[in-house]
Amino acid sequence: MDYKALAEKLVNRGLRRGADEVEVYLQTSRNLSIRVRQEDLETVQESDTGGVGFRVIVDGGMGFSHSNDLSERSLDDTLDRAIAFAKLTTPDEYNALPGEQAHQEVEGLHDPEVAKVSMDKKIDMALQLEALAMQDERIKNSSGASFGERESRMFIANSRGLSKSYQAGSCSIGVGVVAEKGDQRHTGREFCSRRYFADLESLESIAAEAAKKAYEMLDPQMVPTQRAAVIFDPAVARSIIGGIITAINGNRVQQGASFLQDAMDEQFASELLTLVDDGLRPKGLGSKPFDGEGVPTATRTLVEKGVLRGFLYNTYAANRAGVASTGNASRGGFTSLPGISTHNLYVEAGPHKAEDIIANTSRGLLLKGVTGYGINPVNGNYSGGASGFWVENGRIVHPVQGLTIAGSANDILHNIDMMADDIDMNRSFTAPTFRIREMQIGGA
């Protein structure tokens, strides 16, 4: 089916049925997921799906509807539902759709080779990965290995003459294992996602990392409640950085619900913190030529040496703030309205080696695992469960689990005092190891 033509046709149909403005978002996708456990296939799941979302504006009010039934009758009914809802919602001068703006293509978003690899080969890779991860004698069980792939095409057209599409795909492979000793159980999980099949890391390295994460946590010891340094491993950076990203969401800022709403151009964090959002990185897992409304993406510095430089906007939030959209409209598929999110977000690397940060820490926590919601974007409070390693006199002395860490965003962000260079740019949300000079740690 020619979906681009269908999308354009549906825009016109929406206008004919009474909408002032119409946006059609069509998406088709193909998914495969394979799971193996204990040397045998456990599940195979496959699907081919698609659907359409309609966003319409009538007299300034906005309505949205979606359906995965693309029959003519259903499409008309779905459009009418959106129009009816638009008449019920409050007219809002900021409701608008973006016009056509030229975008640049991004290299390497789709690898046709992924689909060509045989099912048997994919199953075999997962089986091999599990076997490799089980090799260490401390690993006693497996929660399974998996291979997954996804391919999707999206089409967006609106009544301001915008009509665009792109195709993207990705594949991933991962494994989870359990180390056991007496009554103790520790889980270790590692996965690798890439746009291109050939770029997946070696099964050996993924397996070794999963096994290490499980066995290195054996025999943890408790530490007393105290204030001490906390070194954030790249795997847990999101618990700090994620709260900043939510707090600079333009919608939240406009609502007065962000601890950073008044911080533009202010030094709200340590000079070591620079945050960049890159929508255009070749092969980036978060890359896209244009956002969920068709606005071109870009590379933007959000935080420069601890100074807030930019909020994130979609078209609505930008109109309300009186600025241009930053191309950060996100879309959870055809069933959802545009939200706001980053593309490939990274914390710029610093001057240190991760090992040097540990060596320079007289007493503290090397944080490998966190639980909880991270920094609260409304008021900046932070509290979470913590596990990892205890550091004394520059050396790791034993694993720890069942701790808590807490503080306020203001204290935490100004106290980032070492930034490492170990950044993995293959991830769409990534940071190097960094240290917070002191935080409250809850223990025995």
Add this chain to the structure above:
Amino acid sequence: MDKGTLDKVIAKALSQGGDFADVYLENRSSREIVMEESRFKSGLYGISQGGGVRVISGDKTGYAYTDEITEENLMRAAEVASYVARNGNHIQPVHIETGKRESFVTVQRPLQDIADASRIEVMERANQAALDYDSRIRMAIIEYNDQIRSRVIATSEGLYLRDELPLLFFIVQTMSDDGTNRHMSRERISEHSGFELFEKDSPEAVAQRAARESIAMLDAEDAPAGTMDVVMENGFGGVLIHEAVGHPLEADNIARGIGAFTGKMGEKVATDVFTMVDDGTLPNYRGTINFDDEGTQAQRNVLIDKGVLQGYMTDILSSKQLDMARTGNGRRESFRHYPIPRMTNTFIEPGKDTPEDILADTKSGIYVQSLSGGSVNPVTGVFNFTCREAYLIENGRKTTPVKGATLIGSCMGVISNIDAVANDLAFGPGICGKGQMAEVTAGQPTVRIRGINVGGSRA
């Protein structure tokens, strides 16, 4: 889709071999209206329909689904799903016939008959009540969701079932701001019900409960850090048990031999005052299912009885692997997912103490009144959850409010440290995630947990 066609699809699914096959067809229509800052921001209407075919062969599951419910597409899904059954057993599927299941959902004002203007009206009432509560309530977000989910289940055991369940979900968030502090709170009501839900619990009452918390927490101070006693107020605090004990009692990880409760059936795992139940038959409750998504009748399952482990929650696959009865916990988010063991309405049975006595008998610690949510690692049993409204306990009295602290522990630790259970069982609605979503309730009376690690920022 007629039964003869479903018979053909099931036969196709088992054509390579396999122990069991089923077809699941679903149609869901949903509405979501959002009001923010006193404006109706968006109205959303969605239709989602499709069908999935599953084959179980030994420990293996094959699953494929399609958006378009046609014989051709379902036959192709059956062929894809049958891949796992190569070299498996061969069974003869039984012709499907309509089964009988009891219903625990009654509706007085069907959602289909409600005008959108009525939905808008309850939202406006909630918004007004929130803003009228106190001038420091700066914003309210009102979300109204309803859906009607129709499902058809046909299995190789000859079962054919269809039903339709309405679900209403109403959420009020309020944000207070006094120029120095700010607190966002949330109050939710949800039932498988018609619009009469708002007669049982008015939109104003929901909004006022949210607003009360927003104002109370403006005075919050930093929470202490370290190990202390915790009294959890009745209601959605049950999410602690849902996470810490419920998930580890789902039978899939037990069958894999990696769950925290593996091999502990019949053992004393908790204190004598602790009895825990999962019950998918509570009238109209959000977690109620009538029958699960594999067709098994919902029932009351006692999981832990006076501290002794009595049962796991199973689906067809794990019940077969463990040689245990089906408990009616095989649930799926939609046709895009195959069933896995899930909770329904999970709660601690009420005890004999009064909540007042439990508090008065606690010298110091933290009183937890509401939670944002939590999670657990079902293998290790290590859980966490985040308080939204909490107070210090000093000399048996609730005193200063304290900022959102994390509570963490292990499931075995927490259930062996619950030493007091009150007589005031209450429930709260939740959305449970386990790779796929399920609507649940969590319930508990007021309980006391001795010695839990509290993550405050004050030494």
